[in-house]
Amino acid sequence: MLSEIKFKYNSNSGDKISDISNTDFLSKESIGTVRKFFETFPNYKATPLHSLNNLAKYLGIDKIYIKDESKRFGLNAFKSLGGAYAVSNCICEKLGIDIEDASFEMLKSKEIKDKIGDITFVTATDGNHGRGVAWAAKNFGYKSIVYMPKGSAKDRLENIRREGAEASITDMNYDDAVRYAKSVADKIGGIMVQDTAWDGYEHIPTWIMQGYTTITDEVISQLQDMGAEKPTHVFLQAGVGSFAGSILGYFTNLYREDRPISIIVEPNTAACIFKSASSGDGKIHPVTGDMETIMAGLACGEPNTISWKILRDYANAYVSCGDYVSARGMRILGNPLPGDDQVISGESGAVGMGLLSLILQREKFKDVKEKLKLDSNSKVLIISTEGDTYPDGYREVVWDGRCPSYE
Structure with a gap:
């Protein structure tokens, strides 16, 4: 039963x-x-x-x-703990520094943004992870794209959009939404920040x-x-x-x-x-x-x-x-x-x-x-x-x- x-x-x-x-x-x-x-x-x-x-x-x-x-x-x-730490490490990686040598104020500075240029962070979510990634991206001055599985609550969608993300509910289940988000990230040259791991994608999930x-x-x-x-x-x-x-x-x-x-x-x-x-x-x-x-x-x-x-x-x-x-x-x-x-x-x-x-x-x-x-x-x-x-x-x-x- x-x-x-x-x-x-x-x-x-x-x-x-x-x-x-x-x-x-x-x-x-x-x-x-x-x-x-x-x-x-x-x-x-x-x-x-x-x-x-x-x-x-x-x-x-x-x-x-x-x-x-x-x-x-x-x-x-x-979920913001994982998303924020992963986004921060991605920025540090672009800078060629260790996160031990970074701080919130440093990573959100205009000097850093000018140095590494625009980044778009992409993810799939049932709600909380996507909101955390969008919140981190916004705090550091970057774009985010978030895909949600079918049946996701509109309240959770709007919460993500309020954090500045381009967000939408798909007609896919969670795992297929993850695969779709990965394909979009690859196509636009964005960075996939996903709270799961698979063969060949384990670096960022470790940070999360x-x-x-x-x-x-x-x-x-x-x-x-x-x-x-x-x-x-x-x-x-x-x-x-x-x-x-x-x-x-x-x-x-x-x-x-x-x-x-x-x-x-x-x-x-x-x-x-x-x-x-x-x-x-x-x-x-x-x-x-x-x-x-x-x-x-x-x-x-x-x-x-x-x-x-x-x-x-x-x-x-x-x-x-x-x-x-x-x-x-x-x-x-x-x-x-x-x-x-x-x-x-x-x-x-x-x-x-x-x-x-x-x-x-x-x-x-x-x-x-x-x-x-x-x-x-x-x-x-x-x-x-x-x-x-x-x-x-x-x-x-x-x-x-x-x-x-x-x-």
Whole structure:
């Protein structure tokens, strides 16, 4: 049944921990460079990390930490971290300098623009990534072209256009829109800035993943400031897997055998990581078709080749679920228990919370709870990757009860 929650466990998740060279680019030292660069942005600050103590007690675990990415650069989502870091590196590459020697003010200066001339950045997006690329291009004084898959929300399109991009909704699914964007970039001599990777296109996606890992570096600092221990578990939503792979790669590089237990979550209609992990052959197995889901940011059928290796080797579990799981998470975070902070989390941001609540509250998931070692000592990190980026859709779920719980 389409709404079923399916679990796949990775019994080999610790087998390759002796060689984590595929996470070197996500080391704390590497991400220190990223964070230092973002600190030159005039509106940079760490997004909030909420501790939902009463919800954790209600669900029978020790801690629930929610990282709220709706506060990132005023763009209501985390994706700007990847887009901005990649665009900045592209400019530095044109200049022949290392990003360690650059700053926001330097890269946006007229002197730099005159030196390297016009650049057009091209991308495909379900919404948040494209807005982040357009925002970065505008801030540095360059053009952007953004293509969206069919069914994309008009609100998300207009948000991208407000950042100065030439943007349109195509009649293609996400993966075909990516291929079309690449063909346009090649034709006009633009630079493709895509948040996925494939054979022959891995340089820029590496920068994007490094940008995302700013989130994890902030979390570690924030937990230290709280005097709190590191998380025992992390729920990571996946589209192409760039976000999930970057966060897991950071934790793996930093903590190795002692890294948090990781659960990778996808919508049933676009579960390309789950499908690939379930194959047992270690290879990528794409999902095709329209991939309809309210989790628009996760509606991707072809995994990032860089991220896939990290998720394949180090994730503990993979989950494919229906839209009602995300809708439940949106309602829980938007209607907190007394004393807990409210978090406005969009369709692609709340699925981890929805899944955690079901595992802990439903008797039929008792075995899952035990396999994942979720108990009264567990400290769970969930990253709400977006706010209400589609306000009408958010209200349909939270106000009107769209996607009711399936039992």
